[in-house]
Amino acid sequence: MAPFTYSRLSHLLRTSVNKAAASRAATEIKSGPACCLHFTRCQRSADSNLQERQKQQMARGLPKQKPITGVKQVIVVASGKGGVGKSTTAVNLALGLMANDATKSVGLLDADVYGPSIPKLMNLKGNPELTDNNLMIPLTNYGIPCMSMGFLVEDVAPIVWRGLMVMSAIEKMLRQVDWGSLDYLVIDMPPGTGDVQLTITQNIPIAGAVIVSTPQDIALLDARRGAEMFKKVNVPVLGLVQNMSVFQCPNCNHQTHIFGSDGARQLAITLGVELLGDVPLHLNIREMSDRGQPVVISSPDSSEAEAYRKVASAVVQRIKEVNT
Structure with missing residues (x-):
């Protein structure tokens, strides 16, 4: 079996990070030509939704801890x-x-x-x-x-x-x-x-x-x-x-x-x-x-x-x- 190298780890990590970034980008609000009032309302709505998600995450608590095998x-x-x-x-x-x-x-x-x-x-x-x-x-x-x-x-x-x-x-x-x-x-x-x-x-x-x-x-x-x-x-x-x-x-x-x-x-x-x-x-x-x-x-x-x-x-x- 070939040894595990830095280049292989870097490739695996960049792939996982890029997938996460693409997932986040797909959920972002796409801004287009709109009036300032409409943009402000959208921004407030986004902020409100973000705060609500943060509250839900806090309510669920920290990630569940899992022991290391062995x-x-x-x-x-x-x-x-x-x-x-x-x-x-x-x-x-x-x-x-x-x-x-x-x-x-x-x-x-x-x-x-x-x-x-x-x-x-x-x-x-x-x-x-x-x-x-x-x-x-x-x-x-x-x-x-x-x-x-x-x-x-x-x-x-x-x-x-x-x-x-x-x-x-x-x-x-x-x-x-x-x-x-x-x-x-x-x-x-x-x-x-x-x-x-x-x-x-x-x-x-x-x-x-x-x-x-x-x-x-x-x-x-x-x-x-x-x-x-x-x-x-x-x-x-x-x-x-x-x-x-x-x-x-x-x-x-x-x-x-x-x-x-x-x-x-x-x-x-x-x-x-x-x-x-x-x-x-x-x-x-x-x-x-x-x-x-x-x-x-x-x-x-x-x-x-x-x-x-x-x-x-x-x-x-x-x-x-x-x-x-």
Whole structure:
């Protein structure tokens, strides 16, 4: 079976988007030569009909959520802004879940279409193969099956898509991937609170969200927006991870709070959620991530690996509490 490529996905997405656009165009009011009064009346009637349809849609509620085949629980890892270590946290969280309980199977989905990081962090390359049912087969490393847009494009190739294309791509990565049987699917969300977040939260049941932030005030402001968004769409916020919490000098062991001290802990108290753990700003985390060898795997006895395993343990405990 031929591998699934970016060009094939682009063709499928453009076809579906063009069909949707044509359907919308067929229902639009066609304006012709008419007096201003007649046009105004038509416009008011159209606005009234639109408002009525919107009310009916709101009355029906959000789209019905449908579980991902084979996946028991979905955990989303999010942040209000980029650059706070969200993807690194998502990878080590997934590995930490397996390290804490070897009987559990864990998958990893990279939902950041424009800036996929999972291929680099998990040291994976290549195009996914297709099953006989045209489902994409995830690429696997360290026992974690992974799916990412990065598997379909070259490292430096930009994804030049509008919102509808991105949402269609997310839908395909959710529904048209052969995940097998998973206890947990960890989704690395893009930064912010936009279309991708809404598409995912409205279409699949989510066990909970993990918010990643540094202790810096500007990062905490965006982290709070992210947490509030999940509350609005009825996704449980499992808690916050305070990343890059402290830097310890490798020469003298002096500790410095470069991004501030305990900001995420204070935000967790304000939001009424748990602080799932502190992850230090450590050179080993950065070096191993760049090599595609996450610290939970490459340095399992290190304090930084222990920090991620503690976060994974806290996440599992919070899921149990939410479900009881």
